[in-house]
Every structure is written in structure tokens, then in C-alpha cells.
Amino acid sequence: MRSLYHHPLCPFSRKVRLVLAEKKLEFDEHVERPWECRPEFAALNPAAEVPVLVEEGGTALADSTAICEYLDEAFREPPLLPAEPMARAEVRRLVGWFDAKFHHEVTRGLLGEKVIKRLSQSRAEPDSRAIRAAFSAIHEHLDYIGWLTERHSFLAGSSLSMADIAAAAQLSCIDYIGDVPWDRHHGAKDWYARVKSRPSFRALLADHLPGVPPPRHYADLDF
């Protein structure tokens, strides 16, 4: 059986979980706390980061983009990248936007400072300046989602793509800690409601980390 090493509050793990679920691929789950630096885990991925997908046959794949591209190539239905090269480039540009820019400007400042530092028993205090910067930066990203979805139902076109999955993976982590200002961003909220109501999202909405309970609206499809 295929196995996924992941952490419930890792957005890159969530990206892979969503792709596996969209493609209806079954897998065993192993929750990994990468900050524990288990030697057995580092043997699977020298970067010692989640997610890691171990395919039947035992090959370990690491790096969420490498895993998602692999899954889209090896298991074609439903395709999560369009067929035409320039359209694929636009989806991948948006994946890069959320994986790198959103993660750097928002996710690290909110989830990283407020939750992961505590979970990993880091000796560093949460950086209040980083938290404030992230609370400020999230608005521009939600506006951008609203702007994109004025043009199409999904971020890069009329159907769900890897771009929506990358964006929803980051946002769902921030929503788990109740920090998305949905009420000020109706376009982004409508888009997230569409993505959140897909069957592929169910496992994410059932996540419940001991000591870090999600707010009540987190699993509510009518939030």
C-alpha cells in the first residue's frame, strides 16, 4: 500500500493529500513531526521535511511539487494541469505564488510563529512583528484570489487545478487557527466554499490536533 508521511498543519502535506484524494488514490497515513528529526525519516528524505510519499515498491518521493507533478503524470484522471503548455505555465505560476510567496508572507508568520514554534518546543518566542506583517499581507492575497475568480470559477480556469489545491492547502492551515478574515473578502470566501465542499477536502476538515483545536467554523461548509 502507498504511504504518506505528513503533518496535519503542514500546507505542503495538505496539497499532496488533496491531490491523492482528487485522484481517488488510497494511502496509509503516518503523522510525522519533522522537528523531531527521526533518523528513519531522514533516511526517506534527506531534507527531513514532510510530505514524503512512499509508493508501492518502496520508492520514496519528496518535495510536494515533485510529488504532485508525479501523481498528475502517473494517474491522469482527473487532470490537475491543463493540456496546453502556456496554460500549464499559468497554473504552475499560481502554484509557485501560493507555495512560495503566500507561504513566506502569510503562513510562516501566522502558523509558524503562533503554532509550530510551540508544537516544536522552540526556545524562540513568537515574533510579534512577523505576526503583524502576516496579518497585514493576507489581505492582498485574498484580494488577488477574488480578482482571479471574477474571471473564472477557479483560479486558473473553469475547473479545479493544481493552483486551487496549492492555494486552498495554505489557506486551510490558516483557517484551522481561525486567522482568515473571510468577512472582508467575499470573492475569496465564495471560491474557498466551492473548494471546501469537494469530497477531496473531507479528510482535511476532520483534522483535529491534540492541544490545537480548530475553531467551530473550520469544518462548516456554510461558514
Place this chain on the structure above:
Amino acid sequence: MRSLYHHPLCPFSRKVRLVLAEKKLEFDEHVERPWECRPEFAALNPAAEVPVLVEEGGTALADSTAICEYLDEAFREPPLLPAEPMARAEVRRLVGWFDAKFHHEVTRGLLGEKVIKRLSQSRAEPDSRAIRAAFSAIHEHLDYIGWLTERHSFLAGSSLSMADIAAAAQLSCIDYIGDVPWDRHHGAKDWYARVKSRPSFRALLADHLPGVPPPRHYADLDF
């Protein structure tokens, strides 16, 4: 004619320049200083980051991974990703390693703190702790390159791939400021000598930024 907006000391721009040169695709160059935030440039890429490739026909592509994947799909020879899905995943894992991990742990601390802050007239002083951390972290990465190339001539196999290009793009920026401890890492040095001697590298070795001259060994193939 195809146009590339890039900066000579941006490793992600260098990655795209190398791919274009490996595929023998001609292009007009525009040197962009992204920290100037030109509105005309932000209109091409809302992230206001280099590189941006404007294809004949006028479509602007952004995000170096999106651009490189596009170029490998649209212009097949020579292929820079292998044919088999798991082998492609391994190349992409290494691309992620150098684009994210190496860039975060090394490039930002050396190039970012020592040079880009000055070029962009940032009011923040170079962070000496970040510089020391990067000087320390580079050894592990060079050891990893040495370990990988004990197995094959190139990072992910017997021929040059996107993994070598991503790694060489980062390292060539650090080499431009003379900060790669080649003498302590013979395996990595041998690999870099092989990549550096390719015709696709020539334009990078001719880079000369006013006020930031490279050390003498930078363009030397027998460094």
C-alpha cells in the same frame, strides 16, 4: 522575438537563462532591478519578481519553475527531465532542494545580505548572523553534491538535467561573489567544472555588474 526580463545576480533568472541556452533558443535580454518595482514590470508579473519570459505573441510567463517546465514541454531537445515519472520526480526533488532549501539557507544569507541589500539601497544593515549561518550551511550542500556525483556524472544521472541547472544557478551566484569554498569540496568542484564548461554557461560567465566585479576565478574554466 522572445524576451527575458532578468537580473544577473538572480539565481532563478540564471536557471531560465541556462535552460534557454541548453535548448538553443534565442532571446532579447532586459536587465530588471525588481526592487525598483516598475509599474510596467509589475503589469507583466504581479509578483514583481524576475525572471519573466515574454514569448513571441506577447504572453508573459513568470515563476522560474513554471518557465522551465514550459520550455521543456514546448522545446523538447535536449530533454532536461527524464522520461520515466519516478525519475522525473527525483530531478524535481533536487530542483526543489536548490530552489528552496539552498536558496533559503545559503543564497539569501550571502548574496542577499552582502550584495542585494546594498544594490537595492535597503536601509537595513547586512545581518552578520545570517551571513555566518550561510557560510556554515554551504558545506553540507557541497558535501551533498559530492555524494550525489559519486554515483553519477550529474546530480540525477548520467546526463545534465534540470537538477544540475537549478544547483549551478544558485552556486554560480555565490561564486560570483567569491564565497564558495571549492578547495574543501573536490567532488562538488569537479561537478561544477563539468557544468561550467558547457557552452550554455558562457553568457553567465560574461556577466559583469557595475560596482560588483566578480573575482578572477569566476570565469576561469580551470579554477
